[in-house]
Amino acid sequence: MTMGAAGPELKPSKFDGKGDPEAVPRWVEELEKTFEVLGCIEAEKVTLAVYQLQDNASDWWKATRGRVFPEGVAQIWAVFFENFYGKFFSESARERKLVEFMILHQGQMTVDQYEAEFTRPSKFAPRMVEHPEDKARRFRDGLKADIHTQLISVNLRTYEDLYERA
Structure with a gap:
């Protein structure tokens, strides 16, 4: 992964899944800027996003990841994003x-x-x-x-x- 070269200014915020759903698109936007700067490939995007999940959001992902990305299925940002939005950014x-x-x-x-x-x-x-x-x-x-x-x-x-x- 190319993430090690990032300076201290490249620290996307953590996401805990509590509170204002309006924070969801802002968090995703911040992550996507980080992906661009770091030149992340698809799997790295998912890995970085998952690393930023805490509390409720982390628990949700632990319970969901096997269904979203079964064994042998490539981790794709768009698929993660769709599931994440479905859970944390309500209709x-x-x-x-x-x-x-x-x-x-x-x-x-x-x-x-x-x-x-x-x-x-x-x-x-x-x-x-x-x-x-x-x-x-x-x-x-x-x-x-x-x-x-x-x-x-x-x-x-x-x-x-x-x-x-x-």
Whole structure:
């Protein structure tokens, strides 16, 4: 594993499975940043994630891992992630994130702030943003009326072009 070279600044937080389900996506995001920096392969991602589990979360994994990765089955991050989310990020918490995304509008935020707020919950609404034109339209529709109106006439089709122009 390439993890030994990591400096003290690369310490993803532990996860105990207690408390706020909103902490789940933040923890996963932090882990994924660490994976990228360390250049982890699939099995290392799962190993690192499991190493960070404590208390309830660790007990859950001990009871679940044989079903998720039976003997001889490769450990794949996406499979771990799906099972982990199923357990610790409930359907109702995901629904709240979806609603949050659907009602998001720029309001008093700058375009950059709005873009950051748009990006975060968009992962919980993948069907609403999987097609580039749908993502661009949803972003445009949440902008302030004056910016939105100017962008409709330009007819930009990509999210990146819309963001840049806004």
